[in-house]
Amino acid sequence: MAYMEYYPVVYSSVLSRIQRREDADDICQEIFMIFFDKFETIENRRTWLYGAMKNVLYNHYRKKKMNVASVDDFDDVGLTFTNGFRDTRILIAEAMEKVECTEDERIILEMVATYNYTYTHVAEALGLSRRQVEYRYAQVVKRIQDYFSQKGIKDIAQLL
Amino acid sequence: MTTNTEQFTALMGKYRLSHPVSMDDQRYVLDSTRPSLTALLKRKGAYGAALGAVILLLGVFRKAGVSLTLVQAKIVAGLAAAALAAASVTGAVTATHYVKKKMDEQKKSDVEKMDIPLPDLKTNDQIRRHYSKLEEVYCDDGSRLVGAVISQDRKTIKVHTIHGVVQLPVNSVRKILVR
Numbered sequence: 001m002a003y004m005e006y007y008p009v010v011y012s013s014v015l016s017r018i019q020r021r022e023d024a025d026d027i028c029q030e031i032f033m034i035f036f037d038k039f040e041t042i043e044n045r046r047t048w049l050y051g052a053m054k055n056v057l058y059n060h061y062r063k064k065k066m067n068v069a070s071v072d073d074f075d076d077v078g079l080t081f082t083n084g085f086r087d088t089r090i091l092i093a094e095a096m097e098k099v100e101c102t103e104d105e106r107i108i109l110e111m112v113a114t115y116n117y118t119y120t121h122v123a124e125a126l127g128l129s130r131r132q133v134e135y136r137y138a139q140v141v142k143r144i145q146d147y148f149s150q151k152g153i154k155d156i157a158q159l160l
Numbered sequence: 161m162t163t164n165t166e167q168f169t170a171l172m173g174k175y176r177l178s179h180p181v182s183m184d185d186q187r188y189v190l191d192s193t194r195p196s197l198t199a200l201l202k203r204k205g206a207y208g209a210a211l212g213a214v215i216l217l218l219g220v221f222r223k224a225g226v227s228l229t230l231v232q233a234k235i236v237a238g239l240a241a242a243a244l245a246a247a248s249v250t251g252a253v254t255a256t257h258y259v260k261k262k263m264d265e266q267k268k269s270d271v272e273k274m275d276i277p278l279p280d281l282k283t284n285d286q287i288r289r290h291y292s293k294l295e296e297v298y299c300d301d302g303s304r305l306v307g308a309v310i311s312q313d314r315k316t317i318k319v320h321t322i323h324g325v326v327q328l329p330v331n332s333v334r335k336i337l338v339r
Binding site: 003004012013015016021033036085088093113118124125134138141144145156159160 | 206219
């Protein structure tokens with residue numbers, strides 16, 4: 001049931017951008033309405049949902065006459081924070097994107113690392129125990145650390 | 161492991177890659193997941209009582225730390241509905257039996273309460289004429305009564321004889337013959 005797993009992640013992503021629950025409710029409803037219609041034909045649900053989210057958000061900003069140059073602006077980690085950390089930001093984002101994960105693990109990674117959900121809340125969202133979430137998250141972080149090692153960064157502390 | 165995860169969280173924070181969602185908002189998101197799915201299905205005209213029950217079950221199981229697929233949830237909902245139906249039928253049958261039993265008891269006690277005086281019958285012929293029958297009741301102890309059986313239940317049997325009405329335990333009666 002993709003809805004139950006992805007709704008918290010998509011909602012958090014939308015909310016972190018627009019900060020208003022009422023708007024986030026409407027936007028998520030719109031995204032998942034399209035998702036419902038196209039469910040059978042979607043291969044990668046996560047990619048599709050984020051793509052749809054960008055388009056719906058872009059339309060939302062346009063309606064509100066807010067300034068967004070293009071849909072792609074939402075994802076560009078290099079553009080959004082350019083005070084000398086650009087390369088490291090790109091490296092971390094790349095590691096998170098390329099690390100091998102199951103669908104559940106990726107949701108855990110995003111909810112904990114990106115949106116700072118507690119393990120308990122993630123467990124509730126995914127129907128897992130708190131310990132399972134904690135363990136799986138640690139496993140994913142270990143793989144990210146391995147990815148950093150391949151790039152010559154032996155310890156996460158080096159980047160802090 | 162814990163240090164690594166903490167360091168990674170700190171790393172995400174330092175490079176502004178995290179977008180923390182407040183505890184309040186986290187709670188709101190989790191609580192609104194199921195209602196928003198229901199609203200979506202209603203808007204699409206795909207919502208029904210059965211699907212509502214399945215979604216409810218999914219939510220309840222998730223809160224309990226058990227992840228079910230939609231198919232599994234449907235099976236659980238089906239089993240729960242069947243169990244509920246079976247319990248309802250059993251309950252209805254039990255209740256019907258209880259009401260029937262009470263009504264029978266009431267009817268019986270009403271009959272018993274009807275204080276109809278028995279006629280004073282001094283001969284077997286009078287008994288035969290009155291009841292249109294005359295019977296011989298043989299008991300286990302070898303004794304024999306002549307008269308008419310006027311009532312019987314699971315425990316006792318009443319025989320109207322020329323000496324009056326005699327009440328006997330049913331299990332003490334060996335046989336009854338019609339004369």
